[in-house]
Amino acid sequence: MATPTINTILNNLIVVALDTTLWSGEKKLRPEDLGGVKLPPDKLASLGSKRTFDPVALRIFKTLKRRAERTLSDVGVRFLSGYAVPESALDTVFQILVEIETEFAEAKRDFLFDYDAKLEAWLKEAGEWSEIVRKAVEPASSVANKLHFGFTAYKVGEPVAASVKVQETLARQVGGLSDQLMQEVAQAAKETLEESYNGRTEVTRKALSPVNNIKAKLEGLMFLNPSEIGGLVMNVNAVLAAVPKSGPIQGAVLAGIVGVLSQMANIQGFVAAAAKVQQEETKAAPAAAPEKKAKKAKAAAVPEQVQAVAEIAPVPEVQVIPEPVEETGWFW
Structure with a gap:
């Protein structure tokens, strides 16, 4: 994609x-x-x-x-x-x-x-x-x-007549949105595991709420990186489809939810594993006919004709909103 x-x-x-x-x-x-x-x-x-x-x-x-x-x-x-x-x-x-x-x-x-x-x-x-x-x-x-x-x-638009530095700055900010999303999803998945799943042999349907919230956020922002985000959404949908319509969530179904949350909590590991699988599938694909190879080589010889896409740059760590500390007294 x-x-x-x-x-x-x-x-x-x-x-x-x-x-x-x-x-x-x-x-x-x-x-x-x-x-x-x-x-x-x-x-x-x-x-x-x-x-x-x-x-x-x-x-x-x-x-x-x-x-x-x-x-x-x-x-x-x-x-x-x-x-x-x-x-x-x-x-x-x-x-x-x-x-x-x-x-x-x-x-x-x-x-x-x-x-x-x-x-x-x-x-x-x-x-x-x-x-x-x-x-x-x-x-x-x-x-x-x-x-x-x-x-x-x-609304933010790409600066057409701006300096190269201005365009590069915006490109870094926009390109980094996908990384920012992945960091925020990882943080939300970790919190969900700690608050609702770790150490439990069964949970109620209320525990599905944060999982659905994460899925909705990924679906809404899929345009940032369709291939990676789409893969995550598919995995979440797969485990949610196995959830019974009533009663507690336990056994293999619970293990599946914990598994996908753990995957998202270690999002960088998931992305690396997905990339490795894609590379292996590419290597295993049947070789193309000689004449098709020649055409591809010819097209690759003129990269300047291909419109450049901004390089995705990392962004600062996700900003987590701290919970307020109860304050009493007159001095501290």
Whole structure:
């Protein structure tokens, strides 16, 4: 199967970028806040932060942002300043993001409605440390400007009249999307194995959900590398077809699912093995007639007539969205 060109890939995707800012409710802890306590020099240690507002009240905004990022990463891959999403999934993605935008606006309104009362309750809870915290508080009007959720989508086209360096940069970014997808799929497969399958002799149908999500992502982005991605999808479809319509999943069926997840978790090994099989099949193929060989040799003698396809370059490691750490107290 032919390697897709840059234009083929760009024509099938939309870049969706989040425009989100959160207020942490934190300020830097300064030496004067500690009343002249002797501290080690900066090169040995640094002071942390003081929380000017209850972090529990701000949790909803982090949750909504994380949900938006998950929505995009479930169907797309990191690209430029956002996520490369298949155009076919755009309507669904927009519907979810609009819902999150609405929820964010409502949460912001509710948060600011009794901001002063919540702030006083937090200061009262701080007890002997309340004056240190009070010096760093911000008015509701300032906080309102720091809480924002939005998103935008745009189409990327190959720069025709741009410099060679600009074209090469975009070619590397686009060519690396397939590698980025494989890394993200590998990460998702590892997490699925650890959370739902490892050490279990049977699972419920709920455990199929992350497998189906991985399959849907691969199918939506198959245009990035049809041969490799298509092979993975075929394997996933084969094991899912054997799953019974009801009852627990166990035995050979469970082993098949674990096997395909392990394969995807070690995606580079799968790609190398597939390439080796393809090479062996090519070697084993019957020799072509002499006259056909001559024609092929003649065509190969003029490579400059063949349109070059951008070389696929590796991309940085997949960015995994960390789970939030529960935070309590006023300092850390």
